[in-house]
Amino acid sequence: MNTREKILDQARRLFNDRGLTTITMRHIAEALGISLGNLTYHFQKREDLVMAIYQELVTKMNSVMEELMHEKSAFVQIHRGALRSMEMFYEYRFFLIDLVFIMRNYPEIQRHYMRLQVQREIQFLALFTQLQKASWMRRAQIPMEYEHLYRRMQILGDYWISSAVSLELDQTPDFIRRYHRIMMELIYPYLTEQGREAFEKLNTESV
Numbered sequence: 320m321n322t323r324e325k326i327l328d329q330a331r332r333l334f335n336d337r338g339l340t341t342i343t344m345r346h347i348a349e350a351l352g353i354s355l356g357n358l359t360y361h362f363q364k365r366e367d368l369v370m371a372i373y374q375e376l377v378t379k380m381n382s383v384m385e386e387l388m389h390e391k392s393a394f395v396q397i398h399r400g401a402l403r404s405m406e407m408f409y410e411y412r413f414f415l416i417d418l419v420f421i422m423r424n425y426p427e428i429q430r431h432y433m434r435l436q437v438q439r440e441i442q443f444l445a446l447f448t449q450l451q452k453a454s455w456m457r458r459a460q461i462p463m464e465y466e467h468l469y470r471r472m473q474i475l476g477d478y479w480i481s482s483a484v485s486l487e488l489d490q491t492p493d494f495i496r497r498y499h500r501i502m503m504e505l506i507y508p509y510l511t512e513q514g515r516e517a518f519e520k521l522n523t524e525s526v
Contacts, residue, residue: 398522
C-alpha cells in the first residue's frame with residue numbers, strides 16, 4: 320500500500336468512526352504519523368480526500384454491478400446486488416451517515432450521485448419487468464407502482480445505516496443481513512406464488 324492509499328484508508332476509517340464533519344486534515348496526519356505538509360502534498364484539502372474516497376467507492380460499486388449483469392436471474396441480481404451494495408456501503412458508512420451534509424456541500428458528488436440514482440432506477444425497473452415476464456412478480460395495479468417501489472428501496476438504501484447508528488443497534492456482521500432482509504421484504508407483496516418460493520429459497524441459501 321503506497322502513501323496515497325494509506326491516507327485514503329486512514330481517512331475513511333476516521334470518517335467512519337467519528338464522522339466526516341469532526342475530522343480535520345490534522346487529525347488524519349496525526350493518525351498516520353506524518354506531517355500535515357506531507358499529507359497536503361497528496362491531498363491539498365479535506366474535500367479532495369472525500370472526492371477521492373467517493374471515486375474509490377463508485378469504482379468498486381461499478382465492478383459489482385458489472386459482475387452481476389452476467390447473472391441470468393433477475394431475482395438473483397436484485398438479491399445479491401442489494402447485499403453486496405450494503406456490505407460495501409458499510410465499509411464507507413460515513414458517506415451514508417453524512418449523506419445530507421455531503422449532498423449540500425459537495426456539488427460534484429451530488430451531481431454524480433443523482434445521475435447514478437437515475438441509472439440504478441432504470442436498471443431496477445428493467446429487472447422488475449423481467450420478473451413480471453417470468454411470472455415471478457405481478458403486473459402493476461396502480462400508476463407508477465414499480466417506480467415507487469424502487470423509490471422506497473432507494474430511500475431505505477440511503478438511510479439504513481443512519482437508522483442503525485441513531486438507534487445504537489449492535490452493528491455485528493449479522494446486522495447487515497438483517498437490514499438486507501428488510502430491504503428484500505419490500506418486494507415480497509408484489510411477488511406471485513412462484514416468486515415467493517424463489518424468494519424464500521434465495522434467503523435460505525444466503526443464511
